Amino acid sequence: MKLYYLQIILLFTLSLGAQNTTFTNPVLPSGADPYSTYHNGYYYYTNTVGNKLILWKTKNLAELENAAHKTIWTPPETGMYSKSIWAPEFHIINGKWYVYFAADNGDNNNHRMYVLENNAEDPFKGEWVFKGKIAANPDRWAIDGNVFEYKKQLYMIWSGWEGTVNGQQNIYIAPMKNPWTLDSNRVLLSEPTYVWEKQGDLNDANNPPHVNVNEGPQYLEHNGKIFIVFSANGCWTDYYSLGLLSLEGDDVLDPSAWKKHSKPIFKKSEENGVYAPGHNSFFKSPDGTEDWILYHANSNPGEGCGSKRSPRMQKISWNKDGSPNLGIPVSEDTTLQIPSE
Template structure:
C-alpha cells in the first residue's frame, strides 16, 4: 500500500520516469546539448529522430521530447569504411522518411575538402533503429562539383534537392542550387543556381583583418520551409568561423517553377543573427520541425555562447518557437539567451 501510494504521489509530482525517453518536464533552457553542429530532426510515429554533425560516423537520437536529448536513446547507424572518397569529414546529416523508407543524406570526403560530395543511404525498415542501412552512393549532377548540406523535400508531388556548392572547381564562393530528383538517390537533369552571396552580411569571412586572408562568400545550409501554401528556403550566410554567421531567406512567389531562378526573391537583410545582448553568437545551419500536435513551428539551430569561438565543437544545438508575419513570411525573432525558460514543443 505504501509503495502504491508513493508511486501515485511521485507520478503526480512528475518525479517518476517509467520510460527513459519520457519525462514530465514542461520547460527547458538552451542549449539542448553541450555540443552539436548542424542539428536536424524528423518527427515520425510519435518520436523525434535527431542528428547532428559528429564527423566520423552517423549517429541517430530517438526521443518524444527534444529537450531531453541528453538522456535520449541513441545509436551509431553507420561508420564509414576507410580509404574511400566518403570516409572522412562527414557533415550535416539529415534523416528523411520518404515513401515508406528511411534515407540519410550527408556530405563527406577523403580528407581533402576539395572532394566533398553528397551521399545517401537507405533503410527499408519502418524503424530507423532496425533493419539494414544500404549505401546507395553519391548524389550529384553530371558536373560532379563540390557539394555539401543537401536537403530534400517534396513540392506538388515532385522530389527536389537543394544544397550548397561551388560554381567551379575551386573554393572561394558557395551558392545555393536546386535540382529535381528522379528518386531519393538520383538527381535528374541539371542543377540550377537560385542564390549566391550578394550582400555584405553574406560575405563576412575574415577574423584576422589580414588583407591576404581569404574573404569567403557563403550561402550554405539551405532548408525548405512551407506555410499556408507559401514556399521558402532559409539558408546560412557568411563564414561559419565568424560571429556574423546568420540566416537569410529566399521566397518563392508560388506562380512559377521552383527551377526558375527568377521565381525566387531574396530578403535584403538576415532574418536571424547574433545577439550580443543575449550572448548568442554565430547562429546558423538550422532546420525546422513542428510540435507533436502540429500546431507550432520551431527552429533548430547551432550557435556559440561566446564571441570568437568559431565553427568547432563549442557550437551547441538550440531550439525556439517561431511565428509568422502578416505577409506570410517566417518571423524567427532573436536567439534567446541561455537563461530564458521556454515551454517544450
C-alpha cells in the same frame, strides 16, 4: 507509518516518469547542423559528429541528453566518403528512410553528397544500405543537401562551388529521378550578393581565404507559400546568420521566381549571449499547432566552427505577408515551454 512510506514511494515513482514541461537552451552541450524528423510519436534527431552517423530517438527534443541514440553507420577507413561526415538529414520518402550527408577522403576539395537507405519502419532497426554518391551536372564540391517534394516532384537543394576552386559557396537546386539520383543539370538559386552575406575577417591566417558563403538551405512551406532559409557568411565568424528566399512564381527551377530578402532574418544577439546562429532546420510540435526552429550557435564570441557549437530550439511565428518570423536567439537563461502536445 507503512502508509506514509507507500506514499513516498509512489511520489518518487511518479516523479521519475514525469516529463519536464520547460527547458533552456542549449539542448545538448555540443552538436552542429541539427536536424529532426517526426514519425509515429517520436523525434528522430541528428547532428554533425564528423566520423560517423548517429541517430537519437525521443518524444521530447528538449530531453535529448537522456534520449536513446545509436550509431547507424560508420564510414570505411579510406575512400572518397571516409572522412568529414557533415550535416546529415533523415527523410522518409515513399515509406523508406533515407539519410543524406556530405563526406570526403580527407581533402575538402572532394566533398560530395551521399545517401543511405533503410526499409524498416523504425530507423533504429533494419539495415542501412549505401546507395552511393548524389552527383550533379557538373559534378562539383557539394555539401548540406536538403530534399523536399513540391507538386509531386522531388528536389534537392545544396551548397556548392561554381567551379573546382574554393572561392564562394552558392545554393543550387535540381530535380530528382529517385531519392538517390539527380535528374538534370543543377540550377543556381542564390549566391552571396548583399554586404551582410560577405562579413568576416580575412586577416586571420587560421581562417579560410573567403567569407562569401551561402549554405545549409532548408525548404519551408506555410499556408501555400514556399521559402528556402539558408545560412550566410563563414561559420568561423560571429556574423554567421540566416537569410531567406521566397518563391514568387510557380517554377522552383526558375531563378527569377525566387526573391532574396535584403536583410538577415536571424542573427547574433550579443545582449542574449548567442553568437553565429545558423545551419538550421524546422519542425512542428507533436500536436501540429506550433512551428519551431532548430539551429546551432556559440555562447561566446570568436568560438568559430568547432565543437562549441551547440543545438538550440525556439518557437517561431509568421509575419502578415506569410513569411517566417524567427525572432531573436533567446538567451541560455530564458525558460521556454516544450513544444505543444
